[in-house]
Amino acid sequence: MKPCHVPPTHDPEVIKTVYRTGLRLKVSAKVMLAGFEAGWVESQMNNLPCGDRDSLGVFQQRPSQGWGTPEQIMNVSYAAEQFFVRAVRAERRFPTLTPGLTAQEVQRSAFPSRYDQQEAKARALLDEAARSVGEPGPRPESRVSVGVPSVVDTGKGMVVFGVDPAGGVTHRWQSGAGGAWSAWTPLGRPAPGAVGRPFPLVGRYGKLVVFVRGADGALWHTWQSEEGAWAPDWAPLGGRLASDPAVVLSPNGALSVFARDPGGRLTHTWQHGPEQGHRWNPTWADMEGNLQGRPTALIGRDGGMVVFTQGTDGQLHHRWQTGTGGPWSAWTPLGGRISDDPAVVLNPSGDLSVFALGPGGHVTHTWQRGAGHGHAWNPTWVDMGGDLGRHTAGVP
Known part of the structure; x- marks a missing residue:
């Protein structure tokens, strides 16, 4: 691998070009975020003239693997289109994947989890690009969870938790073991908004406790009392x-x-x-x-x-x-x-x-x-x- 300097911050022109390309192709909000997660992980959103083996550009695409000529790959608009076209196919094939795992379907990294790990940074860059271009991005689809949902069995039925597009936590539950399911019900929102996957478990009183990472990088949690009532607010644990x-x-x-x-x-x-x-x-x-x-x-x-x-x-x-x-x-x-x-x-x-x-x-x-x-x-x-x-x- 030849030496390759990666700037410590992103190139504003690169994020605007990637964003405009996604808008032109009318990609979904998830695919757009997948592009920004991949771009940040691979190059910190810079058009690199170097990389591992023959990898080049924002997404570290390789001419030897059919991504195009070196000149094409170094064209940010072309590189972004190549990524988005493949990501759209992945989304159609695997509609329940997170943005990071959608990016992984395109990039085929040896470290599949690293794209979702950069979700907060990618969202910040996406927001910056939208402000700079002056055109709002694709709206999130109507869905319950932006990540992988979590489920816990209380012994009296299952409870499923997810994070909604606004950063709130929502859940639904069975009325009893094998019983009917409730409607989706909001469980409140940590002050900075939740990201990633909630972690629920049954605590010492046989009641539920839920933990989630906040957009501020801190841990937040909520819990049921011995009587089964949820705490009125999410509490931070630093x-x-x-x-x-x-x-x-x-x-x-x-x-x-x-x-x-x-x-x-x-x-x-x-x-x-x-x-x-x-x-x-x-x-x-x-x-x-x-x-x-x-x-x-x-x-x-x-x-x-x-x-x-x-x-x-x-x-x-x-x-x-x-x-x-x-x-x-x-x-x-x-x-x-x-x-x-x-x-x-x-x-x-x-x-x-x-x-x-x-x-x-x-x-x-x-x-x-x-x-x-x-x-x-x-x-x-x-x-x-x-x-x-x-x-x-x-x-x-």
């Missing part, structure tokens, strides 16, 4: 988040939150135990690491928390507690070659199993080998095949 949160409920009834910070390290806050009234810790702890995407957290067989993440080296890494509230291990690699957030389950035998997206869109898998082997991790990963190209999910 922090500097660059990923959606992962939350676990410990055996002592305390909640713990993990996320990736802007520096690519794991950041963590928690409730103290019942002896301190389950109050939230006033600060966030730096748990180090070199992360991509969103961490995955769960409670292990001894009641301690275990956190897994995709490292910047493309391998799986993890840390764990020894028992509830116990000391944390150092970061330990588990190998593999993964390109997305891991999905992890705890089996009835007390063993952990990990699934992730591997090279070529295959699912790759590793696991602990049972009490007879001291719950040691399998020394290799198994290719489970498939042609996913998108997120995996594990269900115990």
Whole structure:
């Protein structure tokens, strides 16, 4: 890879040209945002004359891969049209994908989650371009969620949460296990607006708690009282988040939150135990690491928390507690070659199993080998095949 200087900020003319091209092609709001997410990730919205191998331009398109001649690719209008035409096809084929995953269908990056991670920055650039051009962009389609919805089973029925186009959180629920569904009902809006994917879970009273990342980068949450009434307002918990949160409920009834910070390290806050009234810790702890995407957290067989993440080296890494509230291990690699957030389950035998997206869109898998082997991790990963190209999910 030859040296390639990427300016620290965007080129105003580039964002206007990309925006005008999207308007001319009458792309949807999602495809327009996908273009800005891809442009920021690939070049910070600059028309680069260099890149990895023969990659060029705003979207780092390669002449050797059929994107056009070098001269064509260095024409921002041409490059944007090539991106948008392919993104429109992806949207028609996979209408439920997020803007970032729509961009991934075009770009075919080794790191599929990185486009959605830049949604807030892309929206800011999109707003700037619209103001500069003086023409409003495509309006968002009438839809409930701008990201991947989240679902939780309370034991009395399922509840689905999503983020609406205005940054509010909305939900609908079943009247009972297997029962009828309610209408979509707003759950309020964190002051700066919500982004990404809500994280709901059942708390210590058997009532729901919902966490979401705000557009300000802080963590926000709301909760049901013991009587089932929702809190009147969303409450901030601070922090500097660059990923959606992962939350676990410990055996002592305390909640713990993990996320990736802007520096690519794991950041963590928690409730103290019942002896301190389950109050939230006033600060966030730096748990180090070199992360991509969103961490995955769960409670292990001894009641301690275990956190897994995709490292910047493309391998799986993890840390764990020894028992509830116990000391944390150092970061330990588990190998593999993964390109997305891991999905992890705890089996009835007390063993952990990990699934992730591997090279070529295959699912790759590793696991602990049972009490007879001291719950040691399998020394290799198994290719489970498939042609996913998108997120995996594990269900115990």
